[in-house]
Amino acid sequence: MNIFTFRQPEDFFVATGDQRQLAAFALGAAHPSVHAVLTQLDAVQISQTASLEQLTWIAHTLFEQHRSKPGITKTLEDYQAHLLSDDTRQLNDVTHHEHYAILPLLKWYQATLDEAYDVDILWSRHLARCQTLCFALYWKQHCPQACIAYNQLELSLYDPKLNQSHYYTDTATEFEFNCGTLHCEVGAFPWSNVVNHVG
Numbered sequence: 001m002n003i004f005t006f007r008q009p010e011d012f013f014v015a016t017g018d019q020r021q022l023a024a025f026a027l028g029a030a031h032p033s034v035h036a037v038l039t040q041l042d043a044v045q046i047s048q049t050a051s052l053e054q055l056t057w058i059a060h061t062l063f064e065q066h067r068s069k070p071g072i073t074k075t076l077e078d079y080q081a082h083l084l085s086d087d088t089r090q091l092n093d094v095t096h097h098e099h100y101a102i103l104p105l106l107k108w109y110q111a112t113l114d115e116a117y118d119v120d121i122l123w124s125r126h127l128a129r130c131q132t133l134c135f136a137l138y139w140k141q142h143c144p145q146a147c148i149a150y151n152q153l154e155l156s157l158y159d160p161k162l163n164q165s166h167y168y169t170d171t172a173t174e175f176e177f178n179c180g181t182l183h184c185e186v187g188a189f190p191w192s193n194v195v196n197h198v199g
Contacts, residue, residue: 003038006030012138016131017191028131029106033058052055059109062102071096072106079107082151083125084117090149090156091129094136104130128152135168135189155189 005023015021028034037054066072075093081108082091097103112119130171132150139157140148147158157166165184171190176185 003029003035005035006137009138009141014188015134016189022127022134024109025134026104026126027055028059028062028102030101031058031062031105033062034102034105036192056103056109059105063106063109066100066102066106068099072100072103075103076106076110076137079116079129080111082115083107083111083122083129088115088151089153090154091133092149094133094140094148094150097133097137098140099188103111104133125152131191132189138158139166 004015004021006015006029011021012025013024017105024035024038027038029038034055037058067076073098078091079093081087093103100106108123109127111117111122117193129150129152132152132155136148136150136155136157139155140146143157143159144163145159145161147160149156154167154169158164158166159166163182165182166188167184167186169186171186172184172189172192174185174187176183178184
């Protein structure tokens with residue numbers, strides 16, 4: 001199976017339910033240098049690449065190149081704080097991800113600079129956030145004007161053009177309603193197991 005380059009909306013959507021593609025995304029597979037390394041690995045190796053020497057070198061080099069770019073330092077610091085805690089604040093970095101394909105790897109790299117944390121726990125947390133981020137990027141490519149925020153548990157999207165709001169979580173019930181002229185939909189993530197449709 002080929003590793004996606006994450007240039008098509010469907011790549012992001014498929015990655016939400018495919019652990020190998022999700023791990024590749026979480027390691028920055030959209031960047032050509034990272035993609036070249038990951039295509040040489042099998043599925044087990046990709047999910048265990050937290051300490052892979054080649055990726056660490058690429059991550060360090062690209063970290064030094066990108067961390068001074070506008071908004072990147074704050075994005076990386078916010079993500080590190082988010083990942084190292086049980087924080088459920090929503091992240092607002094989807095637009096940065098559109099501009100910097102390497103950002104998932106840079107986030108992972110910065111988070112692992114603090115050696116006090118268990119890498120396996122951090123990797124699990126990083127994957128959970130990247131799963132929701134992939135869904136956010138899928139939406140962003142279909143709805144470029146949307147404002148999107150996410151965390152490991154939920155995704156909030158507001159489309160000003162259509163005056164619609166979408167909220168996704170691991171809910172068992174999907175429903176929609178209107179609040180004045182705003183149309184709102186609440187739904188389950190595509191990877192959720194149980195969904196009941198109401199209304």
